[in-house]
Amino acid sequence: MNPSESSVVYNTPNYLNAESGVRSWLLTRDHKRIGVMYLVLTSAAFALGGLFAMLIRIELLTPGPTIMSALTYNRMFTLHGVVMIFLFMVPAIPGIFGNFFLPLMLGAQDVAFPKLNLLSVYLYLVGAVIAVWGMIHGGADTGWTFYAPYSTTTPTKVVPILLGAFVIGFSSIVTGINFIVTTHTMRGPGLTWDRMPLFVWSIYATSVIQVLATPVLGMVLLLVAIEHAFGFGIFDPARGGDPVLFQHLFWFYSHPAVYIMVLPAMAVISEVVCAYARKNMFGYKAVAYSSLGIAFVGFFTWGHHLFTSGQSTFDAGIFGVLSMFVGIFTAIKVFNWTATLYQGAIKFTAPFAYVCGFLFFLVFGGMTGVALATVSLDVHWQDTYFVVAHFHFIMVGGTIMAFLAAIHYWWPKMFGRMYPEGWALVAACLIILGFNATFIPQFLLGNMGMPRRYYSYPAQFWPLNVASTAGATLLGFGFLLILVYLLISLRHGKVAGPNPWGSRGFEWNTPSPPSALNFPVPPVFTHGPHDYTTGAESPPSAPGEPEHA
Amino acid sequence: MPELTARAAPPLAHHFVTMRQQTEAARLGMWLFLVSEVLLFTGLFTAYSVYRFLYAGVFEEASRHGVELWAGTTNTFVLITSSLTVALAFHFARLGRGRLAAALLVVSLLLGFVFLGIKAVEYTNHFHEGQLPGKYYTFAEVQGPGASMFFTLYFIMTGLHGAHVVVGMTVLAVMAVRAWREEFGPEHYAPIEIAGLYWHLVDLIWIFLYPLLYLI
Amino acid sequence: MAHENAAELEEHHGAGRYLAVWAALCVLTVGTFLASRLSLGPPWHLLVALLIAGAKASLVALFFMHLWDQPGVNRLVFLTSLVFVALLIGLVLLDNATRFPLANPPNERTLRFQAPGGAEPHVRPGERQQGEPGAIGRPASER
Numbered sequence: 017m018n019p020s021e022s023s024v025v026y027n028t029p030n031y032l033n034a035e036s037g038v039r040s041w042l043l044t045r046d047h048k049r050i051g052v053m054y055l056v057l058t059s060a061a062f063a064l065g066g067l068f069a070m071l072i073r074i075e076l077l078t079p080g081p082t083i084m085s086a087l088t089y090n091r092m093f094t095l096h097g098v099v100m101i102f103l104f105m106v107p108a109i110p111g112i113f114g115n116f117f118l119p120l121m122l123g124a125q126d127v128a129f130p131k132l133n134l135l136s137v138y139l140y141l142v143g144a145v146i147a148v149w150g151m152i153h154g155g156a157d158t159g160w161t162f163y164a165p166y167s168t169t170t171p172t173k174v175v176p177i178l179l180g181a182f183v184i185g186f187s188s189i190v191t192g193i194n195f196i197v198t199t200h201t202m203r204g205p206g207l208t209w210d211r212m213p214l215f216v217w218s219i220y221a222t223s224v225i226q227v228l229a230t231p232v233l234g235m236v237l238l239l240v241a242i243e244h245a246f247g248f249g250i251f252d253p254a255r256g257g258d259p260v261l262f263q264h265l266f267w268f269y270s271h272p273a274v275y276i277m278v279l280p281a282m283a284v285i286s287e288v289v290c291a292y293a294r295k296n297m298f299g300y301k302a303v304a305y306s307s308l309g310i311a312f313v314g315f316f317t318w319g320h321h322l323f324t325s326g327q328s329t330f331d332a333g334i335f336g337v338l339s340m341f342v343g344i345f346t347a348i349k350v351f352n353w354t355a356t357l358y359q360g361a362i363k364f365t366a367p368f369a370y371v372c373g374f375l376f377f378l379v380f381g382g383m384t385g386v387a388l389a390t391v392s393l394d395v396h397w398q399d400t401y402f403v404v405a406h407f408h409f410i411m412v413g414g415t416i417m418a419f420l421a422a423i424h425y426w427w428p429k430m431f432g433r434m435y436p437e438g439w440a441l442v443a444a445c446l447i448i449l450g451f452n453a454t455f456i457p458q459f460l461l462g463n464m465g466m467p468r469r470y471y472s473y474p475a476q477f478w479p480l481n482v483a484s485t486a487g488a489t490l491l492g493f494g495f496l497l498i499l500v501y502l503l504i505s506l507r508h509g510k511v512a513g514p515n516p517w518g519s520r521g522f523e524w525n526t527p528s529p530p531s532a533l534n535f536p537v538p539p540v541f542t543h544g545p546h547d548y549t550t551g552a553e554s555p556p557s558a559p560g561e562p563e564h565a
Numbered sequence: 566m567p568e569l570t571a572r573a574a575p576p577l578a579h580h581f582v583t584m585r586q587q588t589e590a591a592r593l594g595m596w597l598f599l600v601s602e603v604l605l606f607t608g609l610f611t612a613y614s615v616y617r618f619l620y621a622g623v624f625e626e627a628s629r630h631g632v633e634l635w636a637g638t639t640n641t642f643v644l645i646t647s648s649l650t651v652a653l654a655f656h657f658a659r660l661g662r663g664r665l666a667a668a669l670l671v672v673s674l675l676l677g678f679v680f681l682g683i684k685a686v687e688y689t690n691h692f693h694e695g696q697l698p699g700k701y702y703t704f705a706e707v708q709g710p711g712a713s714m715f716f717t718l719y720f721i722m723t724g725l726h727g728a729h730v731v732v733g734m735t736v737l738a739v740m741a742v743r744a745w746r747e748e749f750g751p752e753h754y755a756p757i758e759i760a761g762l763y764w765h766l767v768d769l770i771w772i773f774l775y776p777l778l779y780l781i
Numbered sequence: 782m783a784h785e786n787a788a789e790l791e792e793h794h795g796a797g798r799y800l801a802v803w804a805a806l807c808v809l810t811v812g813t814f815l816a817s818r819l820s821l822g823p824p825w826h827l828l829v830a831l832l833i834a835g836a837k838a839s840l841v842a843l844f845f846m847h848l849w850d851q852p853g854v855n856r857l858v859f860l861t862s863l864v865f866v867a868l869l870i871g872l873v874l875l876d877n878a879t880r881f882p883l884a885n886p887p888n889e890r891t892l893r894f895q896a897p898g899g900a901e902p903h904v905r906p907g908e909r910q911q912g913e914p915g916a917i918g919r920p921a922s923e924r
Contacts, residue, residue, distance in 0.1 A: 126580035128590045193597040200854060201590040202580075228865050231601045235608030239721070248699035248717045250612060253886045255699055256714040261615055264873045265608050315865060319872065330879035331872060538582075596855045600862040607866045614874050619888040621823065641810050649803040652845045656796055710888050758847075765845045772837045775810075776830035780817035 024513035026432045027527035034532040045130035048530060051116030052430070053137050058111060059499075061103035061144065068096035070492060073454075073485040080472045089471035090157035091172070097160025102181050103144055105411060106273065109280035110191055110226075111140070113422050114219045116430060118195060120523040120530065121213045123204025123539045128197040132190050139187035147180025159469060161270070164251035164262040168243040178241040185234045188276075192226030195219055206541035213522060213545040214303050218283030221307040225272045225279070225314065233269035236262060260326050267318040275314040278378075278410060279307060281418030282349055285374055288421050289353045290546035291519035292368045293360025297546060299352040306345040313342045320389045324398045332391050339389035346382055350375060363517070366440035370421035373448045377413025381406055384459070399469075402462025405455045412491075413451055420447065420498065427502065428516050432528040433509030439501045446494030453487025520546050575753035588755040595759035599766045602729070606770055609722050613777060616718065620711025627707045627715035628781040631696045636687045637779035640680050641771065647676035648768040651737065654744070655761045659754045663747040666757070670741035673764070677734040684727055691716070719778055726770055733767045736760045794850075802844045809837050 031048040041049060072092050075082045084092070115133065119126050127133050150156070156174035158167040167174055199220045203212070239250050240262070249255025251262045290297050297303060319327060319335030353375065362368065384406040388394050397403060427435050457480040462468075466477045473481065515524040522545050526534065543550070581587040617624050650673040658666035695703030698720050702713035740760045743749065749757055813833040821829060843849040848856050882891050 124580065128580075129594060130580065132594075189598075189601050193594055193601075196597055197590050197594045200593055201586055227597050227601050228604055228862065231605035232608045232869065235605050239608070239612075242721070243699070246699065247701075248721070249713065250699075250717055250721075252699075255717075256616065256620060256711040256886055256888075258615060258619075258877070258886050260876070261612060261873065264869075264876065265611065268869055315868060319876070326880070326884045328876050328879035328881070328884075331876040334872070334875075592851070593854060593858070596858045600858055603862050603866065607869055610866070611870050611873050614870050615877050618874060618877055619885055619890075622889055638810070638814055642807065645803060645806045645810065648806075648841060648845050649799055652799045653796055656799065710886070710892065762846055765841055768845075769838050769841050772841070773831075773834050776813055776817070776834050780813065780830055 024511055025527070026511045027514075027529055027531065029531070030432070030527070030529040031532045032431075032529055043134070045126065045134060046532060047115045047119050047127050047130065047133060048430075048532075050133050050137055051112050051114075054107065054111035054115060054140075057137070057140060057144070058104050058108040061099055062108075062495075065096055065100035065104055066492065066495065068092050068099065070488065072096060073488040075471055076473070076481045077485050079475050079478055084471070086471045087157060090159075090469070091155045093469055094156050094159050094177075095151055098147065098156075098177055098181065100411075101160060101273070101277075102184050103140075103147070105277040105415060106188055107140060107184070107191070109284065109415070109419055109422065110195070110219060110222055110276075111136075113215075113284065113426060114191070114195060114222075114280065117426070117523045118198055118216060118219060119202070120526060120534060121216055121521070121545070122198065122202055123207060123522070123535060123541065124198060124202040125534050125538075127194045128202060129194050133194055136187045136190040136194070139183055139190065143180045143183030143185075143187065145180075146183060147177050150174075150176025150180065161266065162237070162240055162262075163266075164240060164243070164257075164259045165253075167240050167262075168251055170244075175241050175244055178237045178244075182234050182237050182241075185230045185237075188226045188230045192223035192230075195223040196227065199223075204539055204541055210301065210304075211541055211544040212304075214286035214297060214300065214307075215283040215521075217304040218279045218286065218307040221311040222276050222279040222283070224308075224311050225276050229269040229272040229276075229315070232265055233273075236265035236269075239265075260322065263322050263325050263327075264318070267321040268315075271318040271321065272311075272314045274407070274410070275310050277415050279310060281374070281415040282307065282346075284418040284422040284425075285353060285371060286349075287519075287521055287546075288367050288371050288425050289356050290548075291425065291517050291521060292363045292365060292371070293357050294363070294518070294548050295356050295360040295546075296544075296548055297352065298355035298358075299348075300544065302348050303352050306348040309345040309348075310342060313338070313345065317342055317389070320394070323391050323394045336389060336391050340386065343382060343386050346378070350379060365424070365437060366435070366444050367421040367425040369441060369444040369448070370417045370424070373444070373451070374414055374417040374421065377409050377417065377451070381409030381413055384409065397462060399467055400462035401458045401466045401468055404468050405458035405462055408455050408458070413455070417447075420444075423498075423502070425517070426523075427505070428512030429523060429526075429528050429530070431506055431509075432512050433505045434512050434516060435505045435509060436501050439497065443494050443497040443501070446490055446497065450487050450490030450492075450494055454484050454491055455487070457481070457484045457487070520548055575750075584752055588758075591755040591759050592762075595762050599762060602766055606722075606725070609718070609725065610773070610777075613718050613722070616711060616714050617777075617781075620714065623707065623709050623711040624715050625781045627696075627712055628778065630706050631691070631694070631704065631716065632719065632779050633687055633690065634779055636683050637775050640683050641775045643676050643680045643683070644768045644771050647673045647680070648765050650676065651761045651764045654740075655754070655757050658744050658749040658757045659751060661747075661750040663744045663749055666749070667741045667745035670737050670744060673737055674734055674741070677730060677737070680730060681727065684723065688720075691720075722774060722778070726767070726774060729767050729770070733760075733764045736763060798844060802840050806837055806840055809833055809840075813837075 031046055032052075035044075041053070044050065044053075071084070072089070075084050075089055075092070115127070118124075150173045153173045153176070155172065156162070156167070156170065156177045157172045158170055158174055162174070162178065199212075199216060242248055243250050243252070249257050251257040251259050253259065286297060286303060317335055317339040319331050320339045322335075323332055384402070388397055388403060388406055424435060424440060427433070461477055461480050461484075464477065466473055512528050514526065514528050516528075517524075522539075522541075525539065575584050577584055578587060581590065650669045654666040654669035654673065657663075657669065691697065695701075695705075696716050697703070697713075698717035699713055702716060704712070704716075707715075737760060740757045744757060813830055816829050816833065817826065819826075842859060848859065877885055885891065
């Protein structure tokens with residue numbers, strides 16, 4: 017039976033319309049609705065962060081002041097960083113797709129603690145409101161890294177931003193706890209660890225980092241807020257404090273945090289690669305265990321952010337060596353994904369275009385990361401646009417590409433409608449081209465010595481900055497296009513049916529959109545996910561039937 | 566033999582298959598939360614380690630002259646005993662002896678109040694002596710680099726710990742009421758168990774705070 | 782399922798076990814108090830105190846928190862957290878311990894070095910004092 021001809025029915029009632037009214041949403045315990053709420057909230061945050069980014073790029077169109085003062089510019093890059101990292105990059109993929117699909121992939125009716133899950137949304141919202149309140153009143157100018165002693169003495173409104181991030185941290189911890197417990201205790205019958213979707217493995221690894229690292233960030237931000245408000249002097253040398261201690265505590269979270277941002281992206285890629293190559297993952301165990309490897313080894317490397325801070329050369333040496341190891345696990349994944357694509361039956365769709373972008377940009381971004389982790393090179397590149405380009409390659413070129421792949425791959429499942437493939441490919445082109453135009457010049461600028469976080473620059477950097485801003489504009493149009501056609505598709509998109517891609521991921525064994533109750537009959541698992549070797553029969557499409565042949 | 570009173574069926578949530586699964590999930594969830602609490606305090610212990618390393622002599626003087634040994638030592642015994650009563654409360658709740666469990670939890674609460682009371686006395690003394698954090702430090706007997714830092718760390722660490730004591734006591738109070746109402750038994754005991762875990766963590770942290778602040 | 786077997790592994794023991802652990806904790810508390818009264822040299826008094834605290838913590842974790850008779854995942858979770866505690870404290874302390882000494886905040890080891898003749902560093906009038914608390918970041922006009 018041709019997968020695209022199987023029951024192309026828009027499932028009603030489903031989780032979206034089973035209950036109506038604002039109250040049913042505000043008090044929902046349904047992980048699918050919570051996923052959608054995260055989608056709305058994080059998308060709004062992304063738009064806000066993107067607005068700050070555009071303002072930054074416009075300011076950098078000319079040397080000297082263009083549209084704002086230096087103080088305003090400092091606020092712009094601070095808020096861009098805070099909003100993008102804490103309100104989007106950290107919560108988005110786990111909050112949206114982790115929440116929506118983890119229980120479906122495990123054969124569970126919900127996550128382990130549905131009420132805590134709802135709490136995590138409210139913690140996110142409260143933290144975001146506190147931070148936005150601070151932004152409205154001027155916002156901080158310290159950079160998202162809040163280095164002491166400036167953050168403890170700045171006259172700007174840094175305390176609400178710190179407290180907002182503190183509260184959002186708890187949202188992150190609660191989500192992490194929920195996912196770990198769900199994975200350990202709620203796997204369906206027959207679903208052993210080595211049959212779990214790779215998406216689950218990576219989200220699990222992300223959750224481990226969230227639980228271990230986020231509290232340290234919470235503590236250090238609290239200490240900065242206390243010192244700013246009360247002058248306790250924990251980081252003030254005149255009172256015996258050590259400003260570098262702040263950096264240690266901050267980066268102990270913030271380096272693993274970048275793995276919180278990239279592991280969920282890798283989780284998505286593992287799913288999308290198999291689905292659009294119609295092939296079992298090459299080296300399932302390697303990919304699964306490398307997620308855990310990244311999670312653990314990522315904790316041993318934070319000092320590479322402190323190479324030029326006054327940290328001892330002994331520690332710098334240790335951190336430099338340890339930083340080299342974490343690249344190994346990413347390399348393992350990239351080789352396995354590529355091997356999976358090799359001789360696969362490739363279906364070139366928008367999600368696949370984003371996978372291509374992801375692989376290219378992750379490799380280049382990752383390699384520049386390894387280069388930066390070399391102390392002698394970092395001395396030249398620290399605090400230049402080279403660093404900025406490196407992390408944007410991973411975060412935008414990596415995570416955002418994966419996010420876009422996820423939203424397109426899973427849009428039919430979540431909302432029962434197809435997005436328009438033609439427009440999606442156009443948007444993918446805009447995004448990938450715009451991305452290149454934005455950030456490749458920044459590598460060159462950084463290597464030439466242009467420092468970051470400066471609102472003006474010498475004339476020799478002018479042309480590349482103009483190129484970068486042009487690229488950013490293209491990138492912005494790409495995102496706007498995606499937003500428009502996705503919203504339109506909610507009403508006017510082609511009805512998707514349970515499995516428009518013919519994917520053999522477990523989550524596709526449900527109607528589209530899924531019903532409020534995930535599994536009237538809990539599924540039984542007899543093999544791993546994305547098993548495309550068992551004959552040419554169409555993938556199972558009926559929910560609840562234990563027919564994973 | 567305890568009388569087998571008719572108890573309502575244990576509340577199994579819709580997304581769990583068995584009570585055992587639900588209990589295991591609650592336990593693992595609480596352990597993960599405790600891990601996050603441990604890492605929260607670790608930030609402070611890190612600051613403590615660094616500053617004690619840098620200002621070893623001054624910290625020793627500050628501890629000798631500034632904190633009251635009797636208070637810290639008594640509080641250690643208070644918390645250890647409260648851990649005992651909480652552990653016993655869980656033990657008996659699980660056997661279905663709710664009233665005894667509730668009584669033990671009330672004893673734990675009283676011990677918690679004793680702890681907070683002693684800390685209040687200590688804090689008042691520090692206030693009078695000028696042994697305060699950061700720019701408010703005016704204790705003439707111990708001066709020099711790191712002197713105010715000891716008390717900054719003291720107040721933040723014991724303050725955060727005290728906040729956790731208050732939260733723990735609130736949770737124990739709720740459990741005491743539920744135990745009194747005979748809600749717990751051999752099938753349904755997860756809430757009181759995980760409340761106990763939280764309280765034991767509070768004790769665990771104090772076990773390290775005591776020698777680091779009082780016995781330098 | 783793993784969790785089905787878990788309950789069978791939990792032994793049923795009497796309340797006496799808790800009392801025994803409590804007694805041991807009290808003894809160890811007295812022990813650590815007495816050990817602090819001995820004048821052990823600098824690294825030892827801290828090590829002894831931490832060892833005793835570790836023993837007490839182990840008793841609480843194993844028996845009051847039931848890690849002794851519960852299946853592996855909870856133990857793994859707790860032990861893993863200790864690894865990261867050690868990691869953070871260890872590497873940060875190592876930094877301060879191996880830095881060029883003057884890169885640390887001024888402390889008793891570095892303040893021993895006085896300029897010959899005890900001369901104070903020269904600061905021009907109106908210039909921000911280096912040692913002034915909170916000096917960095919405040920405008921010069923506001924002191």
